[in-house]
Amino acid sequence: MKIVFATNNNNKLREIRQILAPGFTVLSLADIHCLEELPETSPTIEENATQKARFVYENFFKKNLITEKIIGCFADDTGLEIEALDGRPGVFSARYAGVKCIPEENIEKVLGEMKGIINRNAKFRCVLSLIIDGAERQFEGVMEGKILNQKQGTEGFGYDPIFAPKENFSNRNGGEDLISFAQMLPHEKNRISHRGIAVNKLAAYLLSL
Numbered sequence: 459m460k461i462v463f464a465t466n467n468n469n470k471l472r473e474i475r476q477i478l479a480p481g482f483t484v485l486s487l488a489d490i491h492c493l494e495e496l497p498e499t500s501p502t503i504e505e506n507a508t509q510k511a512r513f514v515y516e517n518f519f520k521k522n523l524i525t526e527k528i529i530g531c532f533a534d535d536t537g538l539e540i541e542a543l544d545g546r547p548g549v550f551s552a553r554y555a556g557v558k559c560i561p562e563e564n565i566e567k568v569l570g571e572m573k574g575i576i577n578r579n580a581k582f583r584c585v586l587s588l589i590i591d592g593a594e595r596q597f598e599g600v601m602e603g604k605i606l607n608q609k610q611g612t613e614g615f616g617y618d619p620i621f622a623p624k625e626n627f628s629n630r631n632g633g634e635d636l637i638s639f640a641q642m643l644p645h646e647k648n649r650i651s652h653r654g655i656a657v658n659k660l661a662a663y664l665l666s667l
């Protein structure tokens with residue numbers, strides 16, 4: 459089954475391709491010759507996911523620019539919600555330190571705001587919007603965890619070096635050290651992550667059609 463994943467983020471594309479292989483062929487925006495930046499100007503993660511998926515549906519599927527047999531398209535909006543920061547960066551996760559900022563600057567801003575704060579509870583929330591023949595469905599994946607005091611690991615992307623998922627609180631060394639997403643291999647992160655949970659729900663739905 460072929461499906462378009464509407465994202466400008468190659469890290470998300472890589473993860474979702476790994477999770478959905480081999481049953482699904484995930485096409486990128488480049489594969490359908492969509493070279494534009496996706497709009498995401500909405501106040502919530504849910505609405506941003508809809509906005510991105512709708513953009514591709516309206517401009518490519520509805521205008522019959524898709525010639526292959528492709529079932530539909532979906533988009534992913536993800537936010538890191540930190541309890542002590544009233545849910546920030548949340549919907550602003552991509553541009554927390556400024557519109558053109560790099561992930562490193564977002565991390566520095568979060569670590570600065572979390573300095574001295576005891577409550578490190580946080581969660582990643584991923585919402586996928588799937589559009590097939592104009593009808594939309596959403597799938598959510600949440601992973602709770604803690605914000606670390608400093609970066610750990612080099613795998614993954616975005617906020618991964620400072621987020622330790624709950625699933626791994628007792629780590630492989632047998633100690634109490636927290637392991638970040640960036641200290642896990644790609645398949646280990648995908649097995650438990652917010653995105654993994656949401657994508658598996660989406661896959662189950664597609665297979666039920």
Ligand code: ITT
Pocket residue numbers: 464465466467470496498510534535536537538551552553561614615616617618639651653
């Ligand atoms: P698209 O909208 O094109 O899909 P984006 O990077 O703008 O790509 P989001 O709007 O969902 O994606 O922004 C989410 C931000 O959170 C972004 O800065 C990512 O680096 C970060 N992020 C998303 N998923 C993550 C994950 O699994 N681990 C760590 N950080 C993540």
